[in-house]
Amino acid sequence: MMADSVLREKSKQFAKDIVFFCREIKANHKEAVLANQLLRSATSIGANLHEAQYAQSKNDFISKLEIAQKECYETEYWVELLFETDCVNEEKYKKMKNECGAIRRMLISSLKTVKSK
Helix, strand or coil: CHHHHHHHHHHHHHHHHHHHHHHHHHHCCCCHHHHHHHHHHHHHHHHHHHHHCCCCCHHHHHHHHHHHHHHHHHHHHHHHHHHHCCCCCHHHHHHHHHHHHHHHHHHHHHHHHHHHC
């Protein structure tokens, strides 16, 4: 599906952005533990979407999308926490939050579509 590949590409680009951002946080000797949590959840979104391509069943596919969605919510939490503890400026925070929100909305839409079939 076209929308599916857009979602996968968007999540992969988001993961790469987060990798560079977390590298920056760690280089500045800031909250490495929080950066690691963010890195794990943000990269897991795309990993689960990639894995969903090889799902063994519809239920397996749905499960991978639901996990990606949960990771998206978790990522938003870590981004907010880093912003509220002055580890990220407002401009970067808004960009990350918006990107994550866009991916989450695409996931919600994809889940609704696949569950209705």
